[in-house]
Amino acid sequence: MNFESDRIWLYAGEDTITNRGVLVKVKEVLKPRRLRFGWFSKTGWSWLFGSIIGVFLEDFIEGIIKETWLVIVVGIAFGLIFVVWVFWAMNIQTKRYSLIILKRRHEQESFWKRNKDKIIVALIASLISGILGVGGTLLIQLLTKM
Structure with a gap:
């Protein structure tokens, strides 16, 4: 079994019914628990968001100089969204790890x-x-x- 940030590779040495059963059981346990928007934390999206911010940066600075409040508010909103997204993506890329607990939620102690x-x-x-x-x-x- 090889765990990567966005996928899991399962290898079986032999094609037997037991190995297939194990693979199916592992898939049943892991698939519902996968990160829904994991694809959104990839590097390509950072290039896209960075490009969008770069394109609108001049307008944002001009809005500050001319005191155009709509441009300022929209610029700050995009900036905050970008910062939150960057921290979220960094958390997923650097600190996420796989932990498999073979207990039902109601059997496990509370947080x-x-x-x-x-x-x-x-x-x-x-x-x-x-x-x-x-x-x-x-x-x-x-x-x-x-």
């Missing part, structure tokens, strides 16, 4: 039970960071008043 320790550590770390951030800000304000 909160599985990750309870990680969530508690994250909350404690964010609380400490918040306290240190506020304390540092107050200290700097106090020092600048002196």
Whole structure:
């Protein structure tokens, strides 16, 4: 079995009924769980979006200079869509991996039970960071008043 970002290759050494059954079972498990818009994260789309933004960049800059609000809003909207898309595609390309869990959803523990320790550590770390951030800000304000 070879897992790639957009496809899975299944190889069988012999053409037997058992091997075919295994391949069919693997297909039944994996096919419903595939990423629906995985093709949208490919490099070709980044070239297309980059080209579209490049074409409209001059109009966007001119809209800023002339204060044409419609052009500015549309430009910002396209920019935000592009940024979200880039981060989504990078996440899929670099951080997605295959994890096969042979349990039914109702048999599996909930997200909160599985990750309870990680969530508690994250909350404690964010609380400490918040306290240190506020304390540092107050200290700097106090020092600048002196």
